Structure formats: structure tokens, C-alpha cells
Amino acid sequence: MTERFPLPSILLVGCGKMGGAMLEGWLKAGLAPSVIIDRHLADLPAPHTVVQSIQDVPASFTPDVIIVAVKPQKANPVLAELAQRFGQATLLSVMAGRTIASLHDIYVQANPQANPVIIRSMPNTPCALGAGMSGLYAPPNATAEQKSHCNALLCAVGETVWVAEEGLIDSVAAISGSGPAYVFLMAELLEKAGVEQGLPADVARKLARGTLYGAGCMLHTLPTDAQELRRNVTSPGGTTAEALKVMMAPQAWPATTSAAIAAAVHRARELAS
Missing domain, CATH: 1.10.3730.10 (ProC C-terminal domain-like)
Structure with a gap:
């Protein structure tokens, strides 16, 4: 098992099959106080908060990492909304196919002052049992701390590998994601x-x-x-x-x-x- 580290705070956007599996594992692993956006989740144990929309996120909350776990086809309006509120964010995308460039473009179109750092990952549903296998790619502008936060989150629910080229995330998706x-x-x-x-x-x-x-x-x-x-x-x-x-x-x-x-x-x- 990969070495585990303290978990950062997150804003989880999308709590379906994949997002829900990761959340289940993170809660067991000791997630820092976080906010989950989900219209179907009734409640979470303290110190975590469930809200139904980005507008409902408490004004005082600034997450270490924003997890974007919505369907790829539905990401654009979500990113545009996030850009208005969290311009200088670390985003961890767990969406298949969507490139960093495409996500970045949507983000800055919605907020020209935004400067997000986007890291891509492809986990799988055994994350819920702490037996996930996740691949990650970080662009050159990602800091060591940002990569460490993302790695800690995915190490908490299984094992990780990092790939040197973004295009290889598609191969990761086909092997371990699916x-x-x-x-x-x-x-x-x-x-x-x-x-x-x-x-x-x-x-x-x-x-x-x-x-x-x-x-x-x-x-x-x-x-x-x-x-x-x-x-x-x-x-x-x-x-x-x-x-x-x-x-x-x-x-x-x-x-x-x-x-x-x-x-x-x-x-x-x-x-x-």
C-alpha cells in the first residue's frame, strides 16, 4: 500500500459513483473539514458540510483542493461557476477525456482573472474500500504542495502512479479506471x-x-x-x-x-x- 499522509480539505463537486466512492474512503481516512456538493446526500458527520449548489458553499470556506467529479459532458457550466467563486484554485479533475487545456479555457473565459492549477487523475471505484488504483498527471505549473495534496487524497483510498504525459491518463482510464x-x-x-x-x-x-x-x-x-x-x-x-x-x-x-x-x-x- 502506498504511504499515506494527512488529508487536505476539499470541495467535492459531483458525488456520483466515482465521487461517492472516493468520499467514502476519505471519510474513513480522516478527511480535513470539507464541503460536499450533492443534492441527494442528506447529511455527513461533523466537521463536514453538505450543500446543494456552489452558491451554498459557506463564504468562509476555502478548500485546499476542489475535486471535479461530474460527468465530462456536464463540466463546462460547473467550471464556469467555480471560476467566479474560486479563481485561484487547485482543481483535481477525475473526469475521463477532458484535457487540462480545455478545462482551463472554460475557467478563464468565465473569470479572466482566474489562475487555476489543474491536475488530472483517473481513480476507480475500489477507492470506497481503500483498494483503489489511481493515475495522476500534473502540469509544469503545479507546485510540490499541490501535487502532495492530490497524492495524499488518492493514497488514502488506495495506490497511485504518476505519468509524465497528460495523454497517458487516457490509457490509465482504459486500464484501471474501467x-x-x-x-x-x-x-x-x-x-x-x-x-x-x-x-x-x-x-x-x-x-x-x-x-x-x-x-x-x-x-x-x-x-x-x-x-x-x-x-x-x-x-x-x-x-x-x-x-x-x-x-x-x-x-x-x-x-x-x-x-x-x-x-x-x-x-x-x-x-x-
């Missing part, structure tokens, strides 16, 4: 196949989930390469080898996985416009 869905699909398919082979549904479910959990623990804990771990399970001529013949056929998993990741990256870049 990755839990791929694993959940694998669980679905294993359960379905188990039932097709005669197992009771509850037994197939437990076998599939327990197997994915155990394999994930090995990948996370052991330094062994994934390819070697796979080979260690695969006896020549055995049942695993027979299954892998199907899965590893050229037009099966090798081709479809690469195509799926490429499609996710392409979609992320479409969202930039």
Missing part, C-alpha cells in the same frame, strides 16, 4: 459457465468470486510476473491448458482485450472535444 468492470464481467461469465456445467447458482457465484479474489491477492502480493503465475497453474495437457487454448486463440482474448482497451482510449479522447 478495469473493475472487466473483472466484474469475468465474474459474471464464470458464474454463468458454472451454472451451465451443472453447479447450483450460489455455488458458482461463490467459486467465481472467491477465485478472482484469491488470484487478485496473489497478483497484488507476489512479485512474480503475471505470465509466470499463469504458467504455474497450467499443467501441460491438463484442464487449465485446455481452457486456455480457447481463451488464448489469436482472435479470442489477445485480440479482443487489445481492441477493447483501444476502444476505451479512443472514447476518452472523443470526450476531450
Whole structure:
């Protein structure tokens, strides 16, 4: 697990699936007094505050970091509103596709005196359990303190990696941001196949989930390469080898996985416009 640091205060704008997952983890990790904008969240434990709009944020509150976790297509009016109130802000965007340049342009169009520093990140929903995997990119004008604040927030809910080029955040989104869905699909398919082979549904479910959990623990804990771990399970001529013949056929998993990741990256870049 990545080393953890004291958490800064935040203004969280967008508390849906991703924003809510991060908030759940931050509350467990000891978040500094913060304000959450959410129309559906009834209350939060002290010293945190829930409001329904940016206009409702207390005038005395100045967050260390503003987390922008709205849908990419809905970001422009939110940024314009933030610019009016928080011109000199540190923004941590967790939106797929939206580039720093595009977000900066919207911000300064709304407030020509604004000078935001925008850091991009792509976390994933296991953040809610403290098992997230987040990638970050900081532009050259980001200070060490700003990067430290953003890193502390995401280290509190899992592990982090920093990338040297902004465009690589799209690749992070396709691998780890969307990755839990791929694993959940694998669980679905294993359960379905188990039932097709005669197992009771509850037994197939437990076998599939327990197997994915155990394999994930090995990948996370052991330094062994994934390819070697796979080979260690695969006896020549055995049942695993027979299954892998199907899965590893050229037009099966090798081709479809690469195509799926490429499609996710392409979609992320479409969202930039």
C-alpha cells in the first residue's frame, strides 16, 4: 500500500459513483473539514458540510483542493461557476477525456482573472474500500504542495502512479479506471459457465468470486510476473491448458482485450472535444 499522509480539505463537486466512492474512503481516512456538493446526500458527520449548489458553499470556506467529479459532458457550466467563486484554485479533475487545456479555457473565459492549477487523475471505484488504483498527471505549473495534496487524497483510498504525459491518463482510464468492470464481467461469465456445467447458482457465484479474489491477492502480493503465475497453474495437457487454448486463440482474448482497451482510449479522447 502506498504511504499515506494527512488529508487536505476539499470541495467535492459531483458525488456520483466515482465521487461517492472516493468520499467514502476519505471519510474513513480522516478527511480535513470539507464541503460536499450533492443534492441527494442528506447529511455527513461533523466537521463536514453538505450543500446543494456552489452558491451554498459557506463564504468562509476555502478548500485546499476542489475535486471535479461530474460527468465530462456536464463540466463546462460547473467550471464556469467555480471560476467566479474560486479563481485561484487547485482543481483535481477525475473526469475521463477532458484535457487540462480545455478545462482551463472554460475557467478563464468565465473569470479572466482566474489562475487555476489543474491536475488530472483517473481513480476507480475500489477507492470506497481503500483498494483503489489511481493515475495522476500534473502540469509544469503545479507546485510540490499541490501535487502532495492530490497524492495524499488518492493514497488514502488506495495506490497511485504518476505519468509524465497528460495523454497517458487516457490509457490509465482504459486500464484501471474501467478495469473493475472487466473483472466484474469475468465474474459474471464464470458464474454463468458454472451454472451451465451443472453447479447450483450460489455455488458458482461463490467459486467465481472467491477465485478472482484469491488470484487478485496473489497478483497484488507476489512479485512474480503475471505470465509466470499463469504458467504455474497450467499443467501441460491438463484442464487449465485446455481452457486456455480457447481463451488464448489469436482472435479470442489477445485480440479482443487489445481492441477493447483501444476502444476505451479512443472514447476518452472523443470526450476531450
